Amino acid sequence: MEGCGEALELDPGLLLLRAPDWGRIPYAHSLLALGRRSVLVDTGLGPPAIKRLRRRVKLALVLNSHYHRDHNWGNYLFKDAPVRAHRLDAPMINSMSAYFRAMGIAGRRDEALIRRFTLGFIPHIRGPRVGTFEGGEVFDTGELELEVVHLPGHSPGHCGFLHRASRTLFSADVVPDSFGPWYGHACSSMEDFAATIDKVISLSPRALVPSHGRPVRRGVERALREYKSRIAWREERLLGALGRPRTLGEIINEHPFYGRRRAPLGLPYSFWEETMVRKHLERLVAEGRVVKVGRRFVSRPQIS
Numbered sequence: 525m526e527g528c529g530e531a532l533e534l535d536p537g538l539l540l541l542r543a544p545d546w547g548r549i550p551y552a553h554s555l556l557a558l559g560r561r562s563v564l565v566d567t568g569l570g571p572p573a574i575k576r577l578r579r580r581v582k583l584a585l586v587l588n589s590h591y592h593r594d595h596n597w598g599n600y601l602f603k604d605a606p607v608r609a610h611r612l613d614a615p616m617i618n619s620m621s622a623y624f625r626a627m628g629i630a631g632r633r634d635e636a637l638i639r640r641f642t643l644g645f646i647p648h649i650r651g652p653r654v655g656t657f658e659g660g661e662v663f664d665t666g667e668l669e670l671e672v673v674h675l676p677g678h679s680p681g682h683c684g685f686l687h688r689a690s691r692t693l694f695s696a697d698v699v700p701d702s703f704g705p706w707y708g709h710a711c712s713s714m715e716d717f718a719a720t721i722d723k724v725i726s727l728s729p730r731a732l733v734p735s736h737g738r739p740v741r742r743g744v745e746r747a748l749r750e751y752k753s754r755i756a757w758r759e760e761r762l763l764g765a766l767g768r769p770r771t772l773g774e775i776i777n778e779h780p781f782y783g784r785r786r787a788p789l790g791l792p793y794s795f796w797e798e799t800m801v802r803k804h805l806e807r808l809v810a811e812g813r814v815v816k817v818g819r820r821f822v823s824r825p826q827i828s
């Protein structure tokens with residue numbers, strides 16, 4: 525696949541098309557499954573690489589792993605091919621107002637700023653209308669089979685793609701790096717994300733191939749367990765910060781999850797971190813481990 529970005533053969537006919545800078549956003553890697561009916565997963569490689577790919581490979585189908593735009597901003601280059609995403613995420617690809625609703629910015633004081641930032645980061649060029657698929661669906665290229673694995677949490681319709689024959693899982697934004705697990709939009713769910721990590725562990729992939737960064741081939745389970753443990757770590761950080769009463773604004777100003785090192789970056793980190801803090805607080809309040817007194821939150825000592 526010369527000239528289509530750097531291609532890494534995961535198994536015969538199954539290629540990871542490497543995005544610039546190892547898939548640092550706004551880029552994301554693609555998965556290419558070759559055969560009589562070749563399938564491409566995600567279109568965030570950047571227009572030059574996608575145009576080169578289109579000249580070399582006849583694609584029968586394009587799939588989007590989820591609605592985030594770093595994974596599908598090249599959809600507009602596939603106006604003549606069917607493009608599909610999970611039923612729960614397709615609406616946010618088809619409509620920018622649904623997209624912003626899913627992010628959870630409506631009604632915020634900084635709504636206009638976040639909108640501008642988001643569109644400035646990856647310009648929006650309308651693509652073809654995206655159809656839908658479901659978890660468990662299998663796409664047969666004639667040479668190999670790719671199975672959709674619904675992995676919600678990061679977004680409601682976030683999906684991975686499993687090549688069972690080689691136990692290779694393209695895990696999209698299940699990226700066991702220091703940044704995630706990421707559940708920083710209103711429609712994200714940390715409970716679903718935790719269950720998703722367990723599901724990935726149970727699939728026991730030989731290679732875990734995320735959309736950003738390098739494939740993980742060794743210590744996959746260990747990496748995933750460490751990744752999941754960060755959800756509990758964040759909870760502990762938050763409980764620690766709530767040893768004395770604090771308002772939401774005060775908690776967020778302490779950057780309990782991403783630390784002060786990333787704080788000067790401002791948007792979108794501040795918005796993502798706030799959303800994640802809110803999700804943890806909601807759960808802690810529901811569990812009675814944190815109480816809200818007026819505008820302040822405080823942890824309740826647990827009797828063991």
Ligand SMILES: [Zn+2]
Nearest residue numbers: 590592678697
């Ligand atoms: Zn994403």
